[in-house]
Amino acid sequence: MVSWLLFLLPLSVTAAGGRPKLVGVHPSALSKYTPSKSNSWTCLDGSKQISWDAVNDDYCDCSDGSDEPGTSACSNSRFWCQNNGHIGAYIPSSRVGDGLCEPDCCDGSDELSGVCKDSCKEVGEAYRKKREAELKIQRTGAKIRSTYIAFAHKEKKRLEDLAVSLLKQIAVKEKEVEKLREHAERTESLSQAALEHKKQSPLYQSLLNHKKALQSLKREQKKHADRERQLGDVLDALRRGYNPNYQDMAVLEAVRGWEELAGLPHINDVKKGEGEEGEAVEETRAPKLEEPVDDDLWTADELDNELDDLLQTDYTALLLDHEEHINAPTEDSILFKLTSYLPEDWLPHYEAWKDGFVEWLDTLGVVRSENHAASSESTRAQQILSEATAELNRLKSEQAQAESGVTKIFHPEHFGTRGEWKKLDNTCIELNFGDYDYELCLFNEAKQKPTRGGTNFSLGKFKSWNPDATPGSPEYYKKQVYQNGARCWNGPERSVVVLLSCGTENAVTSVQELEKCEYQYTATSPALCTPPEEDNGNKNRDEL
Amino acid sequence: MWARSFLGIVTLVLVVQDAAAFKAHDFKTCSQSGFCRRGRALAQRAQEAKSSWTSPYSIEPTSVVLEEGAVVKAGVKSSLYPEINFGLEVRIQEDGVVRVRMDEASGLHKRYDEAASWALISNPVTSRSVKWTVGKKDIRAVYGTKKDIEVVISYQPLQVTLYRNGKEQVVVNGQGLLHMEHFRKKPEPPAPKTEGSEEQTVIEPPNPRAWFEGDKEDDLWEETFGTWTDSKPKGPESLSVDINFPNHGFVYGIPQHATRLALPSTKGESPTFTDPYRLYNADVFEYLASSPVSLYGSIPLMHAHSEDSTVAVFHLVGSETWIDVSHDSEKSTQTHWVSESGILDLFILPGPTPDEVFAQYARLTGTPVLPAQFSLGYHQCRWNYVSSEDVRTVNKRFDEEDIPMDVLWLDIEYSPDHKYFIWNEKTFPDPVEMINDVAATGRKMVVIVDPHLKRDSSYPVFEKAKELGVLVKPKGGEGEYEGWCWPGSSSWVDFFNPGAWDWWKSLFKPYQLEGGAWSWTQSTEDVHIWNDMNEPSVFNGPEITMPKDNVHHGGWEHRDIHNINGMLYSNLTWQALAVRSDPPKRPFVLTRSFFAGSQRFGAMWTGDNLGTWEHMAVGVKMVLANSIAGLSFAGSDVGGFFGNPDPEMLVRWYQVGAFAPFFRAHAHIDTKRREPYLLASPHKDIVYSILRLRYAMLPVWYTAFRETTVTGVPILRPQYIVFPKDKNGFDIDDQYYIGSSGLLVKPVTQKDVTETNVYLSDDQIYYDYFSFATYRGTPKGKHITVPAALHQIPLFIRGGSIVSTRERPRRASSRMAYDPFTLRVALSKDDTAKGDLYLDDGETYTHQQGQYVWRQFVAEKNKKGGKGIRISSTDLGKLKPTEAVEGAPGLTTYDPKNVYAKTLEDRNVRVEKFIVLGLKNKPKSVKVEETGEELAWDYIPGAASTDKKGGMAATLIIKDPKVKITSDWSVLIL
Missing domain, CATH: 2.60.40.1760 (glycosyl hydrolase (family 31))
Known part of the structure; x- marks a missing residue:
């Protein structure tokens, strides 16, 4: 401090003294700083006329600060550092004469002479080197980026072709479906009335009721299971987060109770284990012991896995099967069994006679039977129709996807105006930090994965590019937002902001949790490396 | 910091929405x-x-x-x-x-x-x-x-x-x-009853002391609260x-x-x-x-x-x-x-x-110490800035927005497992470079060091304390007391033990010690210290503190020294920082716990407040109460520690904070970030202007600090101190004067306010600091209604005061050392005014060797010729050398050419503007008496200081008189 002061002493100049009159003025603005004939000058906003001597006299006269471009007198002015040998820059007036050598002002013109040396040569040199290195990365990245763009074009072509070919397939399929529909309608109209009658069967109605009841039970069971799981998570967090030395008996009992219920070791023992052996004791909630089940009842496993199959039963088909089954014993009657006693030659005659006879009986109401063949044919036709319709829908959605894929590739709000991001769709990159791997699957999901195993947490699903920038602008692609990740207990849903910059690799470079459960990734990608030539126009303007 | 996360967790788990989270059952009635x-x-x-x-x-x-x-x-x-x-x-x-x-x-x-x-x-x-x-x-x-x-x-x-x-x-x-x-002997427990004695009735004689002491012994010996028993x-x-x-x-x-x-x-x-x-x-x-x-x-x-x-x-x-x-x-x-x-x-x-x-x-x-200049600036804190990159980014954001800030703070998460002094290598891989980067912008850092030491054999601070045998002992006086705090199982240094002092002081040396003992080489002189949790806070102790039967040096029980404990901690940390550099520099230590005398060891704040209007309002009263008990260097967390204040509340809180001696924004780890630059307009612009106002007024604060270091009269002065005979003011605690500056402020601490009521005790004119509107008090006192919309701070200059400010916003207070001054001359109803200005290097103790500048400015009727007003500057240092600074008993003379004053003179530190309020007439001429030089000026007609009708004050702005701050001069308004 003292030596620095001594160094200053011989200078003994006023803040503005010993400096060029128009220090701090940008060369292009110099023409505005000329005195009138009467040696006066008008503030640039026209608000006031002052003496020419009052320009840069270290006293703020103009409300726009324009009379003090070279001093700190006006808080709203800025100072131009010429920085010969480097790039010129503005600094706010608050930095003028503050005793600090501004990095942006390498010529030291912002301070009294002698305070800061002119380091623009070295700074410029270093800057150019740094810039070259950046350019090198940018060029390399740009090459990779161009392959991404090429990929996008190819992908676009592929998707377009796919869309066209799918369209053709759709046309074919549509015709087929049409035919099948006609056929099914024909067959169905035959059996529809009969089927309606059968559906009045008390058994069928009861079955439907059972189905509804089962579905309701299933819904309730799922609700409770979810609730149990959430409670388990809360209790796990309590168990891990509570302070065992703090003698809150209510908490301790809750933890102990949970551990017993969930078959977990006592957390203190686990922590001790960690301390001594440096590795975590296996920590999983023990599956509840299977309770013994009454002989015929379903096990929990069966409930989990087979209930859905049961509920998906085609009840109409079942009804028909049932009819078939119920009617079977009638066929055991002598009339139907006769065939076994008849000589083979008689058989065709007999069958013809029998059908006629049964029909006759049926008409008389003696035998109530259905035309089995008609109804099962109708079901089959329906089945074939629905399969064909499903296939048609699949083709249509595939086609729509292909078409929307085509639009997205070069859409500014998706894969960029040049499609440079398409290549990275669902590309996963990750960074290890602390006890976690932080994964980022671009355009899909960000995850936090404990390195020592355990539950992965979703940090969020892709939501948008930079919401604060115009789609298509360079700023727009420097940020991605992932939202609605797993909810933090006692906190918000996790979310991620990804700050992207040009780099030769797709990589996560840092992860910070700036606010609770709100993460900031930085990442690099060649997709952001525009060829330096493309930038030049902008850069040059910036540097003026 | 707070009291604290696991308690919070427990609270939240058990009582998910507890409106009043204060845990009454944790503390005794x-x-x-x-x-x-x-x-x-x-x-x-x-x-x-x-x-x-x-x-x-x-x-x-x-x-x-x-x-x-x-x-x-x-x-x-x-x-x-x-x-x-x-x-x-x-x-x-x-x-x-x-x-x-x-x-x-x-x-x-x-x-x-x-x-x-x-x-x-x-x-x-x-x-x-x-x-x-x-x-x-x-x-x-x-x-x-x-x-x-x-x-x-x-x-x-x-x-x-x-x-x-x-x-x-x-x-x-x-x-x-x-x-x-x-003291008495514990009575022997009654002999076990022998068989056949059941029927015997012991007839106790009537207790002759019952009229005074009561008729039965009440918790004289063992005493239980919750699950804790005090063995007494x-x-x-x-x-x-x-x-x-x-x-x-x-x-x-x-x-x-x-x-x-x-x-x-x-x-x-x-x-x-x-x-x-x-x-x-x-x-x-x-x-x-x-x-x-x-x-x-x-x-x-x-x-x-x-x-x-x-x-x-x-x-x-x-x-x-x-x-x-x-x-x-x-x-x-x-x-x-x-x-x-x-x-x-x-x-x-x-x-x-x-x-x-x-x-x-x-x-x-003792009086409060004269703080380092930087510590009167704005402090930006949060639990937690999470990495050195985070710190650099926040620092940069302030610069990008061109708003002043002096100190960036690090709460407990910089240290792995809360082993204070030690940096988390993953998040703070380059602490010294980080500190130097912040220092390169003229700023400082404050890093937290709490008094609990993690019981971990790889933690050199704990190991050494254990080796020295300076840890607090449990009841019985053998071994080391173990309690639970941030790091888990912890022990506490017993600062009552002189054996701990030199060692503690050695820890803060930012260089390698001879002999290789551990010291904080990963720090620099730009790091200052925050002492939190020094009540001491013990999570699993009775009433979240130490058992009273713990044993300290000399065999004293913790019960004997409990309230002194926190002060001793900040005392030793203060001493440690003062001796870490040669020549010594003024330390900054913030403490949460304090006792009588803590004013000698830095600043305090009102702890973990809530982001509510009620807490904002009571914070003002608490700071006033601390001030009158000696602790002038006090403040409340701006924004409230817990919760997310809405922009209106945050703006009002900045207005409160800017008018407290200690001005720090702080936030809990669960809160959203709320640095000023994250606000949107207009709130952002209002906060920026508040920050700039604080910096403009730093000379007022520093001068007020000089006074309290000598007189002990607090910086914030409620009505009863300034007007002890006006009983109308005895119960007023929401407005106060700042030192002897004549500034009266009433921070607004309510929602949706557009105007407020201010009490004027005396028959004097008061000028709105910003608009120059005038208000006139009466001999019996008067309540006035003043505008107080969100962007307005009810701040007044009492007639008769000269207020010195520095109106050039800088990124940090250290950058203002040679900036010129603006003097607001607020004429009294008698056309007089005065004020003083104290300056020194703001950093070292050379002021105690006479290296300072202390001026008095006086405005009075011009005696020569009898017309106009004469504003003059005289040297108070020369006039009252023994009263200038505290801690300099041998200082009986003052050398106006001292090294510091010389520096200001050489740098031509000057008055760049006068704003004279309340003149009767438009002047004919304004000139420097000594040189006769005519000065440029602007005059806006308005109310004279003698007027009683109010209105905007007549305002004279004198342009750059070029009078040096270190010289005697007179400016004549004729």
Whole structure:
């Protein structure tokens, strides 16, 4: 401090003294700083006329600060550092004469002479080197980026072709479906009335009721299971987060109770284990012991896995099967069994006679039977129709996807105006930090994965590019937002902001949790490396 | 920091939406504290007995001895225990303060008598001139320049009374509640009953002491609270004393409580609070905004005030203390103090003005230190800036927005497993580079170092403390006390142990120590320290602190020193920082816990407040209460620690913070980020302008600090201090004056306010600081309504003041050292004004060697020629060299050419602008008297200082008079 002061002493100049009159003025603005004939000058906003001597006299006269471009007198002015040998820059007036050598002002013109040396040569040199290195990365990245763009074009072509070919397939399929529909309608109209009658069967109605009841039970069971799981998570967090030395008996009992219920070791023992052996004791909630089940009842496993199959039963088909089954014993009657006693030659005659006879009986109401063949044919036709319709829908959605894929590739709000991001769709990159791997699957999901195993947490699903920038602008692609990740207990849903910059690799470079459960990734990608030539126009303007 | 996450978690798990998160059951009420219960019961019996009640304590007339100086010693007996001897000593100090000490003589144990050695700056000098007169019924002494003070020590019952002009000022034991529980043997448990003895009835003789002590023993020995049992190995040793102020209707002080400045009553008719005020330093999670519950710090100093006089009592005890306040009438106050242990060491401060009370108290415990300049700037804190990159980014954002900030803070998460001093290598891989990057922008960093040490053999700080044997011991006095805090299992350094001092001081050396002992090489001189959790906070301890039967150096129990503990920690940290550099630089240490004397070791804040309007409002009152108890360097967390303030609240909180001596924004880890640059317009612009205003006013704050370091008169001055005779102002605690600057501010602490009410005590003109609107008070006082929309701060310059500011915004205060000044000359109704300005390097102690500049500016009617106004600058350093700075006893002369002053002169540090308010007429000419140079100026006609009708003040702006701040000059307005 003292030596620095001594160094200053011989200078003994006023803040503005010993400096060029128009220090701090940008060369292009110099023409505005000329005195009138009467040696006066008008503030640039026209608000006031002052003496020419009052320009840069270290006293703020103009409300726009324009009379003090070279001093700190006006808080709203800025100072131009010429920085010969480097790039010129503005600094706010608050930095003028503050005793600090501004990095942006390498010529030291912002301070009294002698305070800061002119380091623009070295700074410029270093800057150019740094810039070259950046350019090198940018060029390399740009090459990779161009392959991404090429990929996008190819992908676009592929998707377009796919869309066209799918369209053709759709046309074919549509015709087929049409035919099948006609056929099914024909067959169905035959059996529809009969089927309606059968559906009045008390058994069928009861079955439907059972189905509804089962579905309701299933819904309730799922609700409770979810609730149990959430409670388990809360209790796990309590168990891990509570302070065992703090003698809150209510908490301790809750933890102990949970551990017993969930078959977990006592957390203190686990922590001790960690301390001594440096590795975590296996920590999983023990599956509840299977309770013994009454002989015929379903096990929990069966409930989990087979209930859905049961509920998906085609009840109409079942009804028909049932009819078939119920009617079977009638066929055991002598009339139907006769065939076994008849000589083979008689058989065709007999069958013809029998059908006629049964029909006759049926008409008389003696035998109530259905035309089995008609109804099962109708079901089959329906089945074939629905399969064909499903296939048609699949083709249509595939086609729509292909078409929307085509639009997205070069859409500014998706894969960029040049499609440079398409290549990275669902590309996963990750960074290890602390006890976690932080994964980022671009355009899909960000995850936090404990390195020592355990539950992965979703940090969020892709939501948008930079919401604060115009789609298509360079700023727009420097940020991605992932939202609605797993909810933090006692906190918000996790979310991620990804700050992207040009780099030769797709990589996560840092992860910070700036606010609770709100993460900031930085990442690099060649997709952001525009060829330096493309930038030049902008850069040059910036540097003026 | 906060009290704290796991408590929060527990709270949230068990009671998901608990509106009032304060955990009342964590802390004792008086009825849950044995000695407080006994003390209150005693008072109750006295009240019921009415006039038949007489104190059992009396002086044995034959034992009275006068010693050299104004010292009287006497034996005291209690009629309850004739076999026990007490010794009384009353001395009158040179400045008239009366010190009353009483202790048990040759008791079974020794009562704690070392509180004074930590709180007082030195042994007070006893008067040589005052003489005691020993009479038959009493001992008397008359003194004072007008012989208006009389102290009377009555024998039977023992009573000490201070009179002024025959009026009782302070009466000790006037209610007869004095009681020093003597040490006794624990009674043997009754012999186990033998068979056949069931029918025997033991007839106990009636207890002759029941009228005073009650008829049964109440928690004399073991005492249980929650799951904790205090073994109380020495049994009962509490101290009860009543102190009456028969002619004073208002009492202030005994911080720290979240309540009004004028202490509401706790007893008598419809008291505001039902429990006494408690002094027991405690880490209270989400404390209530209106409560007598003890908080983080304790200062047992109470002012009593009336239109006639101000007096004070300083009850120097370090143990848990409960204080009941009641009023017999509007004009009198009764207080009752019950402490758990310690001797009686009571200072009666006779006043009779507030300023004299401050001086008397400052002579006992010292004045606030002169802070390093940077620490008066804006502090940006958060739990937590998570990495060195985060720190750099925040620093950069302030620069990008061109807003000033002086200090970036790091809370506990910089350290792995909360092993303070140690950096988390993943998140802070380059701490020294980070600090240097911040320092390169002219700023500092503050890093937290808490007093609990993680019990981890790889932690060099803990290992060394263990090796030195300087850790606090558990009950019984063997081994190391283990408790739970941030790092998990922890131990605490016993700073009462001198063996810890040199070692602690060595830790902060930012370079490798000779011999290789561990020191904080990963830091620099630009790092200052935050001492939190020093109550001490112990998560699994009784009342979130240490068990009272823990053992400290000298065998004292924790109960004896609890309230002093926090101060000792910041004291040692302060010393450590002061000696880490050569020559020493002024440290900055922020402490949460404090005691009488903590003002010598830096700043305090009001702890973990909530982001509510109620907390914002009570924070102002708490800072005022701390200020009058010596701790001027105080503030509340801007924004509120817990919660997410909306933009309006945040703006108002910045307005509050900018007008507190310590100005820091802080936020809990669960909150959203809320740095000023994250706000949107217009809130952002308002906050920026507040920050710039704070920086413009730094010369005001620094000059006010100089004054308090010398006089002890606080920086923030509520009405009763500035206008002690105006009773309308005695209960006003939401507006205050800043030092002697003449600035009056009323921070708005309510939602949706567009105007507010300000009280003017005196018949004087007040100018709105921003608009120059004028308001005129009256001799009887006047309430005025002033605009107070969100962007407006009710800030006024009292007529007769000259306010010096530096109006060039810089990124940090260190960058303003050579900036020019603007002087606002606010003419009084008599066309005069004055103000002073103090400057030094803001960093070292060279000011104590005379390297400073202290100027006085005076505006008065021009005597020569009799016309116009003359504004002049004179050298106060030359005029009053002995009063300029504190801590420089040998400094009797002042050299105006000292190195610092020379630097300012060489750098041409000047006045760049005068703003003269309240002129009668447009001037004809403005010139520098010495050179005759005519100056450029603008004049806007308006109200003169003598006008009573209000309106905008006549304003004269004098452009760049180029008068140097270091020179004598006069500017004539003709």
